[in-house]
Amino acid sequence: MGKIVLENVTKSFGDTQVIPPLNLTIEDGEFAVFVGPSGCGKSTLLRLIAGLEDCTSGDVLINGDVVTQVSPSKRGLAMVFQTYALYPHMTVRKNIAFPMRMSGMSEAEQEKKIQAAAESLNLTDYLDRKPGQLSGGQRQRVAIGRAIVRDPKAFLFDEPLSNLDAALRVGMRLEISEMHARMGTTMIYVTHDQVEAMTMADKIVVLQAGVIEQVGSPLDLYHKPQNEFVAGFIGSPKMNLIKTDEAAKHNAATIGIRPEHLTVSTTDGAWKGTVGVAEHLGSDTFIHVHDTGLADMITVRISGDIAVKHGDRIFLTPEADQIHKFDANGLRI
Amino acid sequence: MAIVAQSSKYGQIGRTTLAWIVGLLFFFPIFWLVLTSFKTDADAVKPEFLLFFTPTLENYVNMTENYDYWRFARNSVITSVFATVFTLAVGIPCAYAMAFNPARRTKDVLMWMLSTKMLPAAGVLYPMTFLTKNILGIFDTHFLVIIVLSLINMPIVIWMLFTYFKEIPREIIEAGKMDGVNTWGEIREILIPLAWGGIASTALLCFIFCWNEAYWTVRLTTTDAATLSKLIEGNRAPEGLFFGRLSAVSAAAVGPIVVLGWFCQKQLVQGLTFGAVK
Numbered sequence A: 001m002g003k004i005v006l007e008n009v010t011k012s013f014g015d016t017q018v019i020p021p022l023n024l025t026i027e028d029g030e031f032a033v034f035v036g037p038s039g040c041g042k043s044t045l046l047r048l049i050a051g052l053e054d055c056t057s058g059d060v061l062i063n064g065d066v067v068t069q070v071s072p073s074k075r076g077l078a079m080v081f082q083t084y085a086l087y088p089h090m091t092v093r094k095n096i097a098f099p100m101r102m103s104g105m106s107e108a109e110q111e112k113k114i115q116a117a118a119e120s121l122n123l124t125d126y127l128d129r130k131p132g133q134l135s136g137g138q139r140q141r142v143a144i145g146r147a148i149v150r151d152p153k154a155f156l157f158d159e160p161l162s163n164l165d166a167a168l169r170v171g172m173r174l175e176i177s178e179m180h181a182r183m184g185t186t187m188i189y190v191t192h193d194q195v196e197a198m199t200m201a202d203k204i205v206v207l208q209a210g211v212i213e214q215v216g217s218p219l220d221l222y223h224k225p226q227n228e229f230v231a232g233f234i235g236s237p238k239m240n241l242i243k244t245d246e247a248a249k250h251n252a253a254t255i256g257i258r259p260e261h262l263t264v265s266t267t268d269g270a271w272k273g274t275v276g277v278a279e280h281l282g283s284d285t286f287i288h289v290h291d292t293g294l295a296d297m298i299t300v301r302i303s304g305d306i307a308v309k310h311g312d313r314i315f316l317t318p319e320a321d322q323i324h325k326f327d328a329n330g331l332r333i
Numbered sequence B: 001m002a003i004v005a006q007s008s009k010y011g012q013i014g015r016t017t018l019a020w021i022v023g024l025l026f027f028f029p030i031f032w033l034v035l036t037s038f039k040t041d042a043d044a045v046k047p048e049f050l051l052f053f054t055p056t057l058e059n060y061v062n063m064t065e066n067y068d069y070w071r072f073a074r075n076s077v078i079t080s081v082f083a084t085v086f087t088l089a090v091g092i093p094c095a096y097a098m099a100f101n102p103a104r105r106t107k108d109v110l111m112w113m114l115s116t117k118m119l120p121a122a123g124v125l126y127p128m129t130f131l132t133k134n135i136l137g138i139f140d141t142h143f144l145v146i147i148v149l150s151l152i153n154m155p156i157v158i159w160m161l162f163t164y165f166k167e168i169p170r171e172i173i174e175a176g177k178m179d180g181v182n183t184w185g186e187i188r189e190i191l192i193p194l195a196w197g198g199i200a201s202t203a204l205l206c207f208i209f210c211w212n213e214a215y216w217t218v219r220l221t222t223t224d225a226a227t228l229s230k231l232i233e234g235n236r237a238p239e240g241l242f243f244g245r246l247s248a249v250s251a252a253a254v255g256p257i258v259v260l261g262w263f264c265q266k267q268l269v270q271g272l273t274f275g276a277v278k
């Protein structure tokens, strides 16, 4: 059981307020992902939930109990840090056993849980090594192992995979998703990575300067961004935002069209421009189009390969039902 | 190539020679002290017996039989050990709090602690003597010496520990909190094992400072709690200096600490350079 509620929580460091009053509910068993630009307060929010930072005002509730004044060690949450934060002087076995030993669990029970965790995380062969003798991926698995053995009310992850290489990241992403499906424990996950956010989350929380811009399922955010910020932030490559007369034609201050919702032609189309850089990924091609008179640059994503090169004349047509409209305040119409 | 190799070889020889000269220069007083301690008081001042003389153990025998060396030595051990333990017992939690839960004024507190070292000790000699002798009645007790030694060394010990603790990643301590340990658990299970090297060299240095302290130990004791510093001081007889005798006492006083320092060289270097040399 782990329902987490933030009620009018604020946080200031000295005179600077990094989190203005904020309300958020994370349901029991949910996988919530915090995303936002660097410095927007994702880690701070996570640390407020963990109790590693004190709220300047407002309350944190876990399963309906106010825990604002409760120390982190008594909140029953587990955290996985970006830097792994393993105890370097203890073996993997001792690292994993540590929270259980602190809670006074019997040796036999500890050993059973260590074996189970080691098995599910592929750590069985490494139990007697020190963290210094492990690779980054193995270290992060130990950190996860240390978190799962204590059956926390919720897991908190602060960019756990960002120190790993791309291939390992994909593997660990799946492992964490599977872990969530299997255990059904609430998880809060901070990331910079679009793909992690979109694939893992039940619910994405988009933050900017400590303010929640939108909360919703990944596809909600993708299809119905509530404002220009979310529209530009979710999706990769970024949505094209157009503010010229073209927007006025749609009775909006700004219109947005995702790169994958533009069709390309060399003969005719709604908008025309010249090809700048074309990035060929094999499965997809990203074309940066200039001189459209709509924006500095329009990005197009087409699947498969297309023979265009720098300086080619090109025509673009947006899919009519995929145009997002925003008013002068940047809010969705 | 050959020239470079040769000049660097000469440089090497030069540096080695220089290091030996400096080393011997620092070692010379100790050597001289030990040498003199084996001369009779009469021989000690005669230039013709500078290096060649008939060695005698008379001074050492005299010292242990007539001056009660072992009582002074025991007092030195008791006061230094307990003062070091007490200083660390207070210093570790203190440095821990400042390193991992700094408040707005933590830096100022650290500076203030250091500033207490700048107070001239002589300035408080009278109040200290009066207070301990006439009001508290703890003059010439182990308790007083331990407290005074602890307080003298507390600032430097806290500074050193603070510097070591700062090197421990904050997340590791935070991971401990998340894993359900309370503050004492963090200190016992995580902080002390991780900073063990730093704590050991701090303790060693603190012990040496306590052992060598002379200003207060000489002035706040007479017999019961008198340390080896007091024994040396006491052998400055009014009828003139008995160099042989004084040297033997001094050698026996610094001997244990020199031996200790010799065995713990590595920790000491690490301690004095705040871990800059790995």
Ligand SMILES: Nc1ncnc2c1ncn2[C@@H]1O[C@H](COP(=O)(O)OP(=O)(O)OP(=O)(O)O)[C@@H](O)[C@H]1O
Residues within 6 Å of the ligand: A013, A018, A036, A037, A038, A039, A040, A041, A042, A043, A044, A045, A192
């Ligand atoms: N201990 C602190 N003292 C002062 N300011 C802080 C402190 N911790 C964080 N901040 C400030 O609070 C803001 C939010 O920081 P936070 O670490 O939560 O950002 P973030 O969203 O996690 O960024 P990133 O994606 O780079 O990790 C930043 O502007 C940061 O400078």
Ligand SMILES: [Mg+2]
Residues within 6 Å of the ligand: A042, A043, A044
């Ligand atoms: Mg962060």
